[in-house]
Amino acid sequence: MKKVLLYISLCAASFLTLFSYAYAANSFNVSLGYGASQTNEIINLQNFLISQGLLHTSATGRYLSLTKKAVADFQSAHGISPVSGYFGPLTRAAANSVALASGTSEPAATITVQSVTSETNESAAILSNVKTVRWQTSGYPNGVGVNINLLRKVSDSPKRFVLVRNLFTNVPNDNQKSWTPQDGETGSDLYIEVTCSTTYKFSGNCQLGSEPIKVN
DSSP states (O other), rough: HHHHHHHHHHHHHHHHHHHHHHHHHHHHSOOOOOOOOOOOOHHHHHHHHHHTTOOOOOOOSSSSSSHHHHHHHHHHHTOOOSSSBBBHHHHHHHHHHHHHHOOSSSEEEEEEEEEEEEEOTTGGGGTTTOOOEEEESSSOOOOOOEEEEEEEEETTTTTTEEEEEEEEEHHHHHHHOEEETTOOOOOOOOOEEEEEOOOSSSSEEEEEEEOEEEOO
């Protein structure tokens, strides 16, 4: 009987340890302030503020005036003083509590295209036309691929694109991928988008953190 009770106790302790680790991995543990940029922590914070109805824009990875105001509104709503718009320890603790209670501690997955550039290896002329797209993901599940599409912009106002070709489907999320344009895939109106996997069922949502980016 003692062995059974000991086994149950060990299992319970292991479960609590795993639960605590899982939550800690998705919690807010970095203080952030106005002017910070290009960090996953900011994207996670912005997605949280969007889910709370406090930020009415997409996650940009830049902690500017709109994010500062949204944080200030969160502080005001939860009695945090001073209402400064600084995402410090007290505000982080409150955000973690709200996220855990609402089941949104796991941030939404976000994909942001960073650049599309030509291959610069001049030692091999055959590579001169190779293009490389680079992107960044936040909250993206391990082992899940992304899609890369070549688009053509057909209108500026409103901004509208049409699909030229699906370059890659469920390619590994390695943050960069190269390809060689085919005949006719030239011009200043070509753009690249990196989108969420269409075969994986996300526990939350998956969204684009940027508009399509021009092919250089």
